[in-house]
Amino acid sequence: MTELERALVRLGDELAFPEAPDVSERVLGRLAAAPAPLRRRVSRRALVLAFAVLALALGAAMAVPQARTAILEFFRLRGATVERVESLPRVPRPAEQILDLGRPVLVGPSRKRFIGSLLDLPEDERVEGTAGAVAWLVARGAHIVRVHDVREMIRVVRVVDAIARAGR
Numbered sequence: 827m828t829e830l831e832r833a834l835v836r837l838g839d840e841l842a843f844p845e846a847p848d849v850s851e852r853v854l855g856r857l858a859a860a861p862a863p864l865r866r867r868v869s870r871r872a873l874v875l876a877f878a879v880l881a882l883a884l885g886a887a888m889a890v891p892q893a894r895t896a897i898l899e900f901f902r903l904r905g906a907t908v909e910r911v912e913s914l915p916r917v918p919r920p921a922e923q924i925l926d927l928g929r930p931v932l933v934g935p936s937r938k939r940f941i942g943s944l945l946d947l948p949e950d951e952r953v954e955g956t957a958g959a960v961a962w963l964v965a966r967g968a969h970i971v972r973v974h975d976v977r978e979m980i981r982v983v984r985v986v987d988a989i990a991r992a993g994r
Contacts, residue, residue, distance in 0.1 A: 934972035935959035957982045
């Protein structure tokens with residue numbers, strides 16, 4: 827601590843600070859007397875916050891198989907299935923038909939552990955590996971891709987799409 831800092835600390839100890847007024851009664855009174863639009867805004871914020879907390883809780887619950895089943899049944903989605911794939915499966919031949927399931931296919935290879943182990947990179951340095959996985963999956967029929975680096979992966983998908991169209 828420099829001499830100036832020590833002097834300022836001593837000065838702060840010597841000064842008498844005035845007591846802070848209690849304004850809570852006045853604030854509550856003003857909020858109660860506020861026009862309706864202000865009160866609606868306060869309740870909208872609370873509603874948005876509650877919705878965000880609910881969405882996070884729902885997302886966490888979807889990770890537990892029994893909870894996921896209960897949630898899907900609650901929303902009358904009994905036939906729907908949600909599966910998590912830890913790593914990409916072995917590729918059967920011909921590879922071009924791997925994702926031809928008759929329904930839109932969503933994949934999320936972004937920054938996954940298998941990319942990190944292949945390239946020996948930490949999570950925040952896996953953009954190129956994600957790009958390779960995205961290109962491979964889109965070329966084989968993936969319809970929706972969930973990624974962290976959206977701008978870069980849009981460019982990758984545009985290139986893959988252009989190459990695929992040119993080859994037709």
